[in-house]
Each structure stands twice: as structure tokens, then as C-alpha cells.
Amino acid sequence: MQTNIEILRKNKLSITQGRLVILDIFLQTEGALAHADIEKKLSSNFDRVTVYRTLQSFVEKGVIHQIPTTDNTILYALCKENCEAGHHHDEHVHFVCVECEQTTCLENVIVPKVKLPRGFKPFQAAMIVKGHCVSCKY
Amino acid sequence: MQTNIEILRKNKLSITQGRLVILDIFLQTEGALAHADIEKKLSSNFDRVTVYRTLQSFVEKGVIHQIPTTDNTILYALCKENCEAGHHHDEHVHFVCVECEQTTCLENVIVPKVKLPRGFKPFQAAMIVKGHCVSCKY
DNA sequence: AGAAACTTGCAACAACATTGCAAAACCATT
DNA sequence: AATGGTTTTGCAATGTTGTTGCAAGTTTCT
Ligand SMILES: [Mn+2]
Ligand SMILES: [Mn+2]
Ligand SMILES: [Zn+2]
Ligand SMILES: [Zn+2]
Secondary structure, three states, X not given: OOOHHHHHHHOOOOOOHHHHHHHHHHHHOOOOEEHHHHHHHOOOOOOHHHHHHHHHHHHHHOXXXXXXXXXXXXXXXXXXXXXXXXXXOOOEEEEXXXXXXXXXXXXXXXOOOOOOOOOOXXXXXXXXXXXXXXXXXX | XXXXXHHHHHOOOOOOHHHHHHHHHHHHOOOXXXXXXXXXXXXXXXXXXXXXXXXXXXXXXXXXXXXXEOOOOOEEEEOOOOOEOOEOOOOEEEEEEOOOOOEEXXXXXXXXXXXXXXXXXXXXXXXXXXXXOHHHOO
């Protein structure tokens, strides 16, 4: 497991308090986080704008990836694979629990390929599964 | 192909100007629409709030379905299958063109089942494929 | 240490979303 | 067709979320 500093170094991001703290939040969190979640978890008070900009540069550098939602929100989670600036390789499935509302990266479940109609050229696919997660059996 | 009135009747929604017009927009549009797109296409001026509420009841009744995005937006598209209030059956793949930015329902490409880790109970899955659409070959 | 490059906070603003309430439209019934 | 009960709409107010420019503060490099 890499430390926050190592991750920043590796991705050529300058090392600042804000980035370290936000990265730590991701490192300590199981599951995905929305902007709002991060702000809540930030004990020290960083400006909202800083959080926005930090998330943005993390996505650009391939430190975190985005997970689509249907609630006017974007979720973010650490990239565990070797993502680089511009090219993410997070082809795993995301699971949204309808009970606890947690979204989990299923690192070991890769998104299957599908056969598209003639003419469509895919280059990236995301899959989101809703249901009951392992902690919320019913 | 059903008319706007037929769709409202079938779903026990009272027939109002706003609903008819918004449904027409969906019926005349290839691809998915965001709230903002609908407001732009509305020549007559309906209140923003009405559009929100209309979309909401359409989703609840199974007239339209939502498509997740990573840009703080929700896309909506007509349900062509027999969706009902509470239970949608739109298990098709959605294609997002990075060129023209159109999102298309690939009605004939169904979302494949994936094997989840022990303990996860799925009940719905969505899949979004990004790439170049059939009109934007490069 | 000093200069250049980058990051941050602040303030102002813009865009988007939600709520309560009264007026209007709709629908079922007579 | 008129009536009355129910649902929907618009408005106004308010809240939430996201963006931008700029000056001050940090970080990095030499
Ligand atoms: Mn993930
Ligand atoms: Mn669809
Ligand atoms: Zn759960
Ligand atoms: Zn296209």
C-alpha cells in the first residue's frame, strides 16, 4: 500500500497539506466519496474551492477515478491500478448498495465486453450494479 | 409508436399541457436529454420547477428512465419497454459519444450479467460505454 | 537563499435544485 | 355543462453546488 506522499510524488503533484489530507481520507475510506462527503470528513478547514481543484487534479493525474450516478453527484475513488494522466484503467464494476448507500469498487470484477451495433467504436466502459451489499444482507 | 396522450393515459397521469409537450420532446428526440436540454427545447415557457416535477413523475411511473453520468447531470430517455411504476426494465446499454456528446440507448444490447463476490445481491445493472458513435466515425 | 512556478483562500458570482403556498387546471360525478 | 374534490402549476423565496479572477502564500528548483 502506498502512502499519500508516495502517491503525490509518483504522479508529479506538488506536496501540499490539502492534498495530503484529502488523499488520506481516500486511503482510509472503504468505498467511494462524493465532494460533500470529503468536506464533511475534513476536520481542518480547507476551502471548498480547494477541494474542487484537488479532486480535479487527482482525476487528471489518474490518482482517483469518477463513478457515474443518477443523483447529480459524482463519486470518486482511489485508482488502485496503474492509471496515468489521461488514461485510466479502472475497468472494474461498481456496486451501489440500496440499503447503506455505500458505493464499492469491485476491483476483481471486470466490466465485460459487449458487442455493439455496427459503427460504434467503444474505448471505455463503466458498469454500475445496484443491490444489497455484503454488509447489508437482508 | 404510442402518442403522448396514450402514454399518459396508460400510466395514469393526468393530461396537462406541460406533460404533453415534454413527452413530445422525448418522442421527437433521438438520444437522451438532460433537464437543461429540455428547458432549451421548450418553446412555450414552462416554469423550471414544473420541468423538475414532470421528470420526476415520469421516472416514478416508468415513462422515462435515468442514465448515470459523471458530470453532475442526469440524463433521461423514454422507456420503450414495458416499465411500470417502481420497476424499470431498461436493461440495455447506453452509449456516450465523445465526439458529438450524444447519449444513445442501445435497445438491442442488453447489459450482461456479471459474477459478483459472495454476499452481494444485485437487482439492477447499468452499463455505459464511451466512444465514437455511428454518426461520428473518424 | 532567492526566483519561478504552482497552489490556496477569498469574494463575488453563476447555475442548479427544493419548498410552501395560493391560483389554476384537470377529472369524475351528477 | 356545472360542481366539487383532487392534482398540478407558477411564483417567490431559499438553499445548495460549482466557477472564476486575483492576490497572497507555498512549494520546488537552482
Ligand atoms: Mn472504482
Ligand atoms: Mn436507455
Ligand atoms: Zn450496504
Ligand atoms: Zn457521435
